[in-house]
Amino acid sequence: MSKSLCKKYTVQQVSRLFLLIALAWCSRFFVMPAMAQATQKPPLHGKHWMAITGKPLAATAGAIVFQKGGNAVDAACAMLAATCTMWDVLSWGGETQALIYNPKTKKVIAINALGVAPTGATAGFFKKQGYNFPPEYGPLAAVTPGTPGGLCLMLANYGKLSLKEVLEPAMQMAAGYPIDAQTANSIERGKERIKQWPYSKKVFLTHEGEKREAPEAGELFVQKDLLATLTKMVEAEQEALRKKKSRKEAIMAAYDRFYKGDIAQEFVRGSKEQGGLITMQDLAQWKPVEEEPLSVNYKGIDVYKLQSWTQGPALLQSLNILENFDLKKMGYNSAEYINTVYQTMSLAFADRDFYYGDPAFVQTPIQGLLSKTYGKQRAALINANHNVANVLPGDPYPYENKTNPYKNLLEQRALLTDTTKGKTPADFVPKHDAVPGLGFLPGFSDMAMNAAQEDSLYQDRLWRGTTSVEAADEEGWVVSITPSGGWLPACIAGNTGIGMSQRMQSFVLDSILSPFNVVEPGKRPRVTLTPSMALKDGKPFLSFAVQGGDTQDQNLLQFFLNMVEFDMTVQQASEAANINSNQLWLSLGGTKLDDRKPKPGSILIGRTTSETVQAALKKMGYIIALGNRTSGPINAIYFDQKHKTLWGGSSNNGEDYGIGW
Template sequence: MESYGDRHLYFFNQNHILYEKLTMPSTSSFRFSPYLLILFCSILHSAQAQRTQKPPLHGKHWMAITGKPLAATAGAKLFNDGGNAVDAACAMLAATCTMWDVLSWGGETQALIYHPKLKKVIAINALGVAPTGATVDFFKKKGYAFPPEYGPLAAVTPGTPGGLCYMLAHYGTKSLASVLKPAIEMAAGYPIDAQTANSIERGKDRIKQWPYSKDVFLTHEGEEREAPEAGELFVQKDLLLTLQKMINAEETALRAGKSREEAIMAAYDRFYTGDIAEEFVRGSQEQGGLITKADLANWKPIEEEPLHVNYKGIDVYKLQEWTQGPALLQSLNMLKHFDLKTMGYNSASYIHTVYQTMNLAFADRDFYYGDPYFLPKTPIESLLSEDYARARAKEINPTQNNPLAAPGDPYAWQGKKNPFSALLTERAKLLDTAGSGIKDFVPKHDATPTVTVANPNTLSAADLSAVDSAYMDRLLRGTTSVEAADSAGWVVSITPSGGWLPACIAGRTGVGMSQRLQSFVLDSLISPFNVVAPGKRPRVTLTPSLALKDGKPFLSFAVQGGDTQDQNLLQFFLNVVEFGMTVQEASEAPNINSNQLWLSLGGTKIADRKPRPGSLLLDKRVTQEVVEKLKTMGYSIQFGERTSGPINAIFFDEKHKTLWGGSSNNGEDYGIGW
């Protein structure tokens, strides 16, 4: 029980979610009656009896959590065979790709690894790059506003096979054959889950455009339901052969006297330069794709230094600015200047402060983030500086939403002139102060027609619902996450993605191609750092997280959900650190989402991705009193049943030397601990 003010007593369950409010007289002479005392005790007992919808996971030796229960089992198998957290994470990654858990083998992998011997966090950049020919002129001549959402022209080079091999070779202990064994068994036939089977059925019209995809996915072609049924054994013969070829390459290298690491990289070479690469390129180009053999051969995963900030004694690590991860770090830097605990969990002032902070961080993300290996160079040091955060925090109006939240000027904190000041001025003129976002900036596009909202008042309720549904799909478009830890101190957090359904499969490889090219922009007015170019990585939403306390692992956490990822992860972290929730409570607790940002995925035109100032998603459990207060602050409010996102997390209990696992009630994600 917590008390706020003189007239109300608020009761929270274990999730810190308000479930009952008792109004009380304001007179100071008020005393409890016996009947009120009985009611009070009854309410308090009910609050304490509340439980999370999923039980927390506990383990002494290891923890494996990911997007599908079968894939978590794959991780458990590696742990039971004596593998470390990297081995288990790679097995889960391979399994989720094979199960098409909103990704496939042709997608991309982003990872943070805590190395217990080096006592440091290592970042793995296994994101593919734009292929030869993927230029602004190429796409604009085809009438695109962004690179397309689907098909071979949406593909960057595959990164997941290379990322998996690199992590396993350098930081794992097992052979590739051991790690891929569960995935190979699945490719030979696994009982497909309803979610994936139904996703295939929904996307079957698009799948029919691609001959290799049709052969794999439409197992009942010509029938009323052409996709597999839930529980049906789903067989992927081509993928099975591709994975077996990689294992064969490893075995051949081992027989030739190569080391474990060299043998794994021999499998890598077969994928990127051997017969697998040849068939991938042939199948891609046959269907109109741009990827060349040189694109595959020249691509390499990169081991990087992660970025981090300290929040109240906790070091939070994210990948570099080719992801949106630094937006969470910027947000934490700004939130240091507010007393969130005193505001109260999900109070109007708390929601407003977090929303405004995220808007400023995402405005910087939208304009300044991009591939750090290309020019212009992102001013990331200034974006993460304490002085810059303090100045940005002062921009927040404590009582009203700012619909014009814009990128800041980090160059000023380097003592330099902003080279993009003129561009920012031009960009600011496009903001619609009426609250509908960016206006008068509509490049042509040749994709599938969608509902245009020139005047929302002219649309029917059904049309508006369709527009909002499509928008929310783009905002929340998913991936999966992989979390693993062991008693030796290894920790892995991965947010892989790409090649999701409906996927275009490259030839007879069984490998679905990535759709990540759509995260580039074609106009520097949106972002001069993220304009498409051959060999360049798009700025992605994918964003694993690690946190250390006193130099030891404290939290490993990740989530799916497009542009909402670092929004949900920020609130998850605050739930644990500021409000004392367990990882399971924090992963289920109601979050908010802001739509006042440029979407990174989907849509057929600029209007589909533009910011929606003041648009706020709340959980239905937020009290009406808070809702009404937020409306007076300039918010347009939507509600959701579950708003935490499918967060997966591990907490390291230093007191008891055990592991806690948390997995949100918003999805199929779950884990196994021992």
């Protein structure tokens, strides 16, 4: 080494320089373990409890209820109530889907609190009005509200606290909370639609007639009508308690007031005034349902999902397919791995698009779809060298020793699939990478922003949102919820303050698209909403969920594989770059068939993906789009059975936030 170099640097600095050179050289040959990967957000750690959801204030609501002595069910219900009150891409008139682990029975319970199509909601009704799918917005988009009933059912059966105690944070927020920029700007962007509905205009446009008619970020947002509705529910509970009713009976008295009493009357009146179909009988007859979840075992881990009225079984089907491959050997997000996962999802979603629906109306072939043998047969269809664009639903009926009654429909349906390469922007930005009202995150080129705007409608349909709620406690209760519906711009039903659901749009009007999901009164639509839970050796292993429409089970599948196959921590797995496929029929939005058709080979990958991998994917027939953050946003809890502690993960892709203790 030269004398001049020695004079310039100290011995310690030179030693450090040589060490860095050595590490850089070694990194050419050795892959750093997952534990060494840096994350933008720290993992959460807790001994007593964990509360994670889509808004910081809502996570605080969960923490408040835990501090009151509530269990994970109480806290989850408090977070659910708070997120609805904050319009976190949902409201009180939406739907709730949940998985609950009961430590007393050591069983996973499924909660189905999805509303149903109202009286008069038939395929013929919508076709006469010129629709190819039920509408996206307004009173005719609404199924019956499910979240109030689902919350009451979960709280009554598995919580510890009163409804009054659990709703207190949400009621304080309804009385006035400082609104966040994302929600405030969503109101401003949707104000022209909001003006169509008088009760929505009254609530949301707090500065009507001014240049900005929505609330400003940080402004106290007051919802007097919603506060009155929640107060009525609590009054019904407290009156029942004064009459010496049990805790459970008192909570269900609040339920009855919502679905059969004066709240229901005003909801129906307000809905009908604005052109809606929901009747008092529809509300009174609807009930949340406690069900058996579906599950498959992947390498010793039991993974649980809701039944086929959700898209959840698509993740289970994907795991059955993927266990036929050595994913770890392929390497995380290698071209071979991405190609295998993409085609796996194409196969699972092709089945989802045709065979899933409300099993209370038509028995779905779910036993065949989740058969390991069927999974192996589907795995054999994956092309290792090129994406298969013309993926069609399979035939699971032989795996139930039955004959497929829909073979003629499958043949007709094949003609609908568009196998041409659709236009996908080279640099689009997923919805959750956008900063509402402020453009896009730093680092995006003008081309990227223009491309994003050109394709914004399609991406909005693909990602159309919800939130997620994750909670766990030291007693062993675990809750995973994916609630949704009534997102902005929402139509509020009368003077209830309740935003109506928009879930009707997930029905189809023709059997050729899906004989299981044609709209009928009293029927639940097949939804994208899909909480997840996993047990290992009979004990909680993971509780995880994500928002994002048709991308939900895509992101959750990869999150699970990140942990199980690639040894990532829960926070690393939450932030790790995923791929998203557009090779599926969209479940939300659009008024024409072409709006929802699959885009074969269209793929979103992380912006940091190497040029070598990108080139390999293009050679395989993929049309690539790049995103800055492609991780979810996923919320999850990992159960460290060795140390008897909780690890929380919350993606860096959104406002999601957690608190542990």
